[in-house]
Amino acid sequence: MERYWNEEIECMSREDMKKLQDERLVAQVKHVYENVKYYRDLMDEKGVKPEDIKGTDDLHKLPFLSKADLREAYPYGLLAKPLSDCVRIQSTSGTTGKRVVAFYTQNDVDMWEDCVARAITAAGGTDEDVCHVAYGYGLFTGGAGLHGGSHKVGCLTLPMSSGNTERQITFMRDLGSTILCCTPSYAAYIGETVHEMGLTPDDLKLKAGIFGAEPWTEEMRRSIEKSLGIKAYDIYGLTEISGPGVAFECSEQSGMHINEDNFIAEIINPDTGEVLPEGEVGELVFTSITKEAFPLIRYRTRDLCVLSRKKCSCGRTLVKMAKPMGRSDDMMIIRGVNVFPSQIETVLIEQGYSPNYLIEVDRKNNTDTLDISVEMNPDQFSDKVKDMQDQEKALAVAIKTMLGINPKVHLVSPKSITRSEGKAVRVIDKRKLIDNPAK
Amino acid sequence: MSNVRQISVFLDNRPNQLKGVMAILKNGGINIRALSVADTKDFGILRMIVNDTEKAVDVLKDASYAVAVTEILAISIPDAPGQLSRVLDILGSENVNIEYLYAFTGASDKAVSFVIRVDDNENAANALTRGGIIQLTENDIAEM
Incomplete structure (x- = not known):
């Protein structure tokens, strides 16, 4: 009732x-x-x-x-x-x-x-x-x-x-x-x-x-x-x-x-x-x-x-x-494509990763770069380098399917991304630092 | 056949990561017998054989490290030219694919020890036994 x-x-x-x-x-x-x-x-x-x-x-x-x-x-x-x-x-x-x-x-x-x-x-x-x-x-x-x-x-x-x-x-x-x-x-x-x-x-x-x-x-x-x-x-x-x-x-x-x-x-x-x-x-x-x-x-x-x-x-x-x-100011335009952090989060959770991640956007040689650090899943840790690189690649492919652009995925240690007790900081857009040096 | 357990630890590609693991092992009173680090652009994988595998895994997991335990083969061969080549010939003739290997020093200065990671331990171990290569047990290594 x-x-x-x-x-x-x-x-x-x-x-x-x-x-x-x-x-x-x-x-x-x-x-x-x-x-x-x-x-x-x-x-x-x-x-x-x-x-x-x-x-x-x-x-x-x-x-x-x-x-x-x-x-x-x-x-x-x-x-x-x-x-x-x-x-x-x-x-x-x-x-x-x-x-x-x-x-x-x-x-x-x-x-x-x-x-x-x-x-x-x-x-x-x-x-x-x-x-x-x-x-x-x-x-x-x-x-x-x-x-x-x-x-x-x-x-x-x-x-x-x-x-x-x-x-x-x-x-x-x-x-x-x-x-x-x-x-x-x-x-x-x-x-x-x-x-x-x-x-x-x-x-x-x-x-x-x-x-x-x-x-x-x-x-x-x-x-x-x-x-x-x-x-x-x-x-x-x-x-x-x-x-x-x-x-x-x-x-x-x-x-x-x-x-x-x-x-x-x-x-x-x-x-x-x-x-x-x-x-x-x-x-x-x-x-x-x-x-x-x-x-x-x-x-x-x-x-x-x-x-x-x-x-x-x-x-x-x-x-x-x-x-x-997403808030329109959370939206990033990367290589001309609209990207919301929430889209990336959706893929991470679907693929069995924790929702702790950090997105870094930068511009190198006039091309936008998208780097996503993701805490690795301890259950999937392997002693073989290739297994871990395959996991990075599989995640990058899943994100590419969602966004339409290729990210670089970096697996990092469990619990290594700072936990938030309030609003989480998920995105660092280094392009803004360059575009607006005054800010 | 007695396989040896190896501990692998995921390391971020940042300063002080290996130091962090070593501090935890030190506090746990763990002694390392063999060690190697594989590095990629993004991360490293520390592989090691220790004197107390269970305890090392516990203290590392408590500190939130990603840890895996894998069974590997450990051998001891004479410290002389051509010895590793002989081992590789034996494994090659059985079509054993080696993922990685690393050397460590044992108790004797006349012999050298190797960790060998293959996909099919049993097949490789049998081939080594037939070829007369001395395989080490976890106990052998702990007592070195």
Whole structure:
């Protein structure tokens, strides 16, 4: 029996949801136009007045907002409420450049935590659960978001933060953690450590995991589910929009329901900005229609994905977004071919390797080079050089089949690639260092 | 026939890798009897025969090294011209394909020992026995 945190909203008819979004959008556009000079300038430049926006059908008339705008407006340029009304600041992890800071009123925090509560409930969480939060605490929204949502649901909350993995596992055992929340790469590492400590999933009470903040593949999901004996749920979010919980997975595990009462999602052609019909792959764009302090209108996430309104077996009517194929800034163009780290990860796991790898892209003699270091599989280690070289070649062929370009595969020792306790660093693009010597 | 167990360890192509393995063996009180390193552009494979195979495998696996144990042949031949050639003639006449071999010193300065890695140990061992080549047991090597 599927359980909901807010059944009225999560299972609302499409018509009623649209009506709710229409009302909220109109009010939000008026709010930002009146209170934020940056928006007023952008809209005036485009010749759009708040009166032109009568509902979601007019959304396309509004200008986009990009990460560059957020950097330009740093720190207070997009603030829509007096600082005295704000109660919290969070910040992006800064993995792709300068940090972005976001402001929250108490209502914003409540809304965010409510979204996370829906995600925890969809993963089977109730006030009987022990929710083990191993996302980093601090400016990063992972720890704060899951922590707040867990409180809301009434779970017994373990604010572990990330790191000290053996202690994490000891606490899990001693205190009977049932739901683990962290990045998928950290979940994989915890799974590995559980087995290294001579334990099995039977020694733990974990039943579910809520993993997000970085792209991960279906193969990685299955591998984590197996190593920890849990059902693994994806959660999506970004600091700019609120944090984790913008969208969440249900028992069907086939895409994430977007909390549409708070966030309107669009898919656009990233080159032209044109809105694409449902089912087409494009860049995900969000408009936050309930945020007070830091409301973003048509914010380009750079995540590439697809939306679907197909009926979901869980009963929720909220639109579903597919797992992003990658953030468009994770995408590498190598010898003219678009390459996502997630594609390489898929091949590695299919071929029986660990999801610990490092991609190095460089340019030598005007040709892009792609080098992939992969931890060898100890079960396949042989004393014969040729056997090992054959494994490298077989993996290179499988990756070539997936990407269309030839990589160089380098097997390295087990456990020699640094494990991540937060967001994993998987790609080193040396070309950027050369192209932008100033950075 | 008594085959000898060889330990192989995967080494990254970076400084201090061999040193790391040696430190672990030292702490485990392991003595190395024979050793060779095969190197490629990406990695190395350290091969060795030690006085306590089980313990060496345990301490290396505990330190997360990729370790394999393979049965190899070990022989002892006189330290004189033409002796290795004679061994290779014997193996060649039986169509034995050698993957690799390496020499190590034994207890006597009149003899030299070799590790020989082939695909078919039994066939090779029988050929060596018929040819009068002395084969060493793991015990022989441990006591050297």
